Amino acid sequence: MVVALVGNPNTGKTALFNALTGFHRHVANYPGVTVELARGPIRDANAPIELLDLPGTYSLAAQSPDEAIVCHTLCGHAADTAPAAIIATIDASNPARNLYLVSQLLELGLPVVIALNMIDIARRRGLEVDAARLSARLGVPVVPVVAVEPATVTPLVRALEQTLAAPTPPTVRVPLPPPLAEATRALTAAVPDLRPGEAVRLLVDRAGWLRRAFGPRDTLDAALAAARQRLDRDGIDAATAEVRARYAWVDGVLDGVVRRTPPVGDTWTARIDRVVTHPVGGGVTLLCVLYAVFYAIYQGAAPLMAGLEQLFGWAGAGVAAVVPPGPLQSLLVDGVIAGVGAVVGFLPQILILFLALALLEDCGYMARAAFMVDRLMRPLGLSGRAFIPLLSSFACAVPAILGTRAIADRRERFITILIAPFMSCSARLPVYVLLIGAFVPPTAYLGGWLRLDALVMIAMYLVGVIVAIPVAFLLRHSAFRGPPAGFLLEMPTYKRPRARAVAQRVLHAGRSFLVRAGTIILLVNVVVWALGYFPRSAATQAAVDAQRLAQGWDDATYEAELAGAYLRDSYLGRLGRGLEPVLAPLHWDWRIGIGVLASFPAREVIVATLSTICNLGPEDDAQSASLRARLAELKWDGTDRPLFTLPVALSLMVFFALCAQCVSTLVVIGRETGSWAWPVVSFVGMTTIAYAGAWATGAAARAAGG
Amino acid sequence: MSLARVPSATRCRIVAVRGGHRIPYRLMEMGLVEGAEVEVVRRAPLGDPLQVRLGDYELALRESDAELIDVTEI
Ligand SMILES: Nc1nc2c(ncn2[C@@H]2O[C@H](COP(=O)(O)OP(=O)(O)OP(=O)(O)O)[C@@H](O)[C@H]2O)c(=O)[nH]1
Ligand SMILES: [Mg+2]
Numbered sequence: 001m002v003v004a005l006v007g008n009p010n011t012g013k014t015a016l017f018n019a020l021t022g023f024h025r026h027v028a029n030y031p032g033v034t035v036e037l038a039r040g041p042i043r044d045a046n047a048p049i050e051l052l053d054l055p056g057t058y059s060l061a062a063q064s065p066d067e068a069i070v071c072h073t074l075c076g077h078a079a080d081t082a083p084a085a086i087i088a089t090i091d092a093s094n095p096a097r098n099l100y101l102v103s104q105l106l107e108l109g110l111p112v113v114i115a116l117n118m119i120d121i122a123r124r125r126g127l128e129v130d131a132a133r134l135s136a137r138l139g140v141p142v143v144p145v146v147a148v149e150p151a152t153v154t155p156l157v158r159a160l161e162q163t164l165a166a167p168t169p170p171t172v173r174v175p176l177p178p179p180l181a182e183a184t185r186a187l188t189a190a191v192p193d194l195r196p197g198e199a200v201r202l203l204v205d206r207a208g209w210l211r212r213a214f215g216p217r218d219t220l221d222a223a224l225a226a227a228r229q230r231l232d233r234d235g236i237d238a239a240t241a242e243v244r245a246r247y248a249w250v251d252g253v254l255d256g257v258v259r260r261t262p263p264v265g266d267t268w269t270a271r272i273d274r275v276v277t278h279p280v281g282g283g284v285t286l287l288c289v290l291y292a293v294f295y296a297i298y299q300g301a302a303p304l305m306a307g308l309e310q311l312f313g314w315a316g317a318g319v320a321a322v323v324p325p326g327p328l329q330s331l332l333v334d335g336v337i338a339g340v341g342a343v344v345g346f347l348p349q350i351l352i353l354f355l356a357l358a359l360l361e362d363c364g365y366m367a368r369a370a371f372m373v374d375r376l377m378r379p380l381g382l383s384g385r386a387f388i389p390l391l392s393s394f395a396c397a398v399p400a401i402l403g404t405r406a407i408a409d410r411r412e413r414f415i416t417i418l419i420a421p422f423m424s425c426s427a428r429l430p431v432y433v434l435l436i437g438a439f440v441p442p443t444a445y446l447g448g449w450l451r452l453d454a455l456v457m458i459a460m461y462l463v464g465v466i467v468a469i470p471v472a473f474l475l476r477h478s479a480f481r482g483p484p485a486g487f488l489l490e491m492p493t494y495k496r497p498r499a500r501a502v503a504q505r506v507l508h509a510g511r512s513f514l515v516r517a518g519t520i521i522l523l524v525n526v527v528v529w530a531l532g533y534f535p536r537s538a539a540t541q542a543a544v545d546a547q548r549l550a551q552g553w554d555d556a557t558y559e560a561e562l563a564g565a566y567l568r569d570s571y572l573g574r575l576g577r578g579l580e581p582v583l584a585p586l587h588w589d590w591r592i593g594i595g596v597l598a599s600f601p602a603r604e605v606i607v608a609t610l611s612t613i614c615n616l617g618p619e620d621d622a623q624s625a626s627l628r629a630r631l632a633e634l635k636w637d638g639t640d641r642p643l644f645t646l647p648v649a650l651s652l653m654v655f656f657a658l659c660a661q662c663v664s665t666l667v668v669i670g671r672e673t674g675s676w677a678w679p680v681v682s683f684v685g686m687t688t689i690a691y692a693g694a695w696a697t698g699a700a701a702r703a704a705g706g
Numbered sequence: 707m708s709l710a711r712v713p714s715a716t717r718c719r720i721v722a723v724r725g726g727h728r729i730p731y732r733l734m735e736m737g738l739v740e741g742a743e744v745e746v747v748r749r750a751p752l753g754d755p756l757q758v759r760l761g762d763y764e765l766a767l768r769e770s771d772a773e774l775i776d777v778t779e780i
Contacts, residue, residue, distance in 0.1 A: 058735055239731050244740070247734075247742075273757075278751070280751075374755050408732075487767065488771065489766045491766055
């Protein structure tokens, strides 16, 4: 039996879901965070009850895909999840707007149980909702809970069980204006299989979100058109008439149910807002927050990273001691351990970034950031709403693109989706960290407050932003011309971030990164290793043997030359050398080329590939030298000229900042835009921009004498 | 008087919501309907959007939307 959890955004549905199921989910204090349906069984129920966590919505009149999901599911159009009952969460500190949605839910013919949530917050703000009275007026159970304290939800489970044992749909109805009521009756009579309450939803559904669920149906279309025509003739705008009728009803229901004792002085939220949205203080706060996040990522993670690197070094040495030299040893040490180790080493940074984002979202600051930057986003045809997906895109573009479902305006949503991958996601971070660590000196300025490596890191994050601006502008004036998108955003009260919810989210992010590192990246890495190890022909060895005789090399030189020759003649080497004409303007050699090729599935693979390439290539004491040191020692083939100079490192970083080397992102773009043309456009466009950017960066750095 | 012209920290009541399509509808669903109490809390650092207290909660909306809402002081 499925029970749906429905409510306004940010009313604690996910927190309640976690409390009821003991199954933790992403919980965040920003309207519209749940974008995919999560399910789980209720923990202490006597009968098996499956709970469905729906995205937050202010109304069943869908205006975005997110809201369409809710209406579809509740009307039973999503076949396997047709719910048997609804738990409506309402925020006790804001009863009126929450009851607006409830008034729509009560008409769907499904039993409803109301979870009156956040009574702790309401009480602190001097609001007391009389649950018993509200329950009597609505004719459904109303159970006060504090979703973040799981002990408080037991009465809700009992109430739900009672309701499910004797399911009775609520009978209260909002009195609609007579012409509207008449139109819904006529529609219901003409299309008998409409669910209760669905007629009015269809009538006001101008964009056709709900209509789509019925497939082609001539009787339905005819009845709808007739009903709308009648309303037009009576001069009734169905949508606004419905809203007015419902809010009038809500006023009546709440009369005598809510007791307000206005708190003395300002609330904490008002005090904090005065600082963080202040004309000067607000901008300063925003910049400080952003700098602090990136500083923490870069500084805080260093010791952990060094530890992990060492751990994998030992593992490699341990395996090398046990497994005899040959293809198997090389596969394990150079392919598997070195590759995964190189990627896992960046876990600390990713965890810190997700920790920061989770804290900012959960406490409520993100909505303030959106409020402040809305004006800035407007010339791009975007709104402050796009800021949150774009900001989370700094962690990962995939959840960010999913998060754009909360953007109602289609054009704004598509532009946001297409520029989100320009934001420097956590997968680029390993590339930056590796190359900055190896080639940018940690020169300190202003007594250690500013450091060159940190500044270059910030510059890398800015590159994507700076390029995204003209791209968004271009899209706005070509494929997505049209009226500007609006901006309407609830400003939630500040809440203390919940340690468990935040920890859960960070761990989830870490785990999914590791799973990626463990599967797709490992796979690619082994393939790259194989391409770089084979064919290992006798001809190559014979040629090097002949040179050895001619030049009188000692053993060490011979070994190094042989390894280099094997790599050059490998399949991967051939592929990379085939690319050299394209790479020459960038001053990249074939080894960088194969790194770029091999990182198509995911950007962070470049690090693993570079480490494989270094291990395969000539080694001097390579076991102990770190990847950074070994990179710095790479030379152009047959010369003493170092391959990686500062300009090359910078251009490679810029390339990775702008390219679309991430299969998951491309797949999600395809899914969310409903067309495979957009991922192709995105890949081709971004790769071209990345190439141009890399070339320009390298050229500029060389001109500056770097 | 339109909500966009009201100085901050003035308590007002909505008397009319003007305009035809979509956007005012969404504004109304958020609770900006005739009879509701509103108060402009502040403007964003760049002058727009507005932060508005509406009944028991706060909401950010653009000046162009606030133009559509007529209020009287209370
Ligand atoms: N103090 C307090 N905080 C709560 C309560 N319920 C939820 N919260 C907090 O409110 C915020 C929002 O909770 P979520 O569970 O993410 O809300 P949601 O309804 O799932 O939000 P969307 O999925 O974005 O629609 C989180 O910071 C929670 O920790 C409560 O009863 N009391
Ligand atoms: Mg949620």
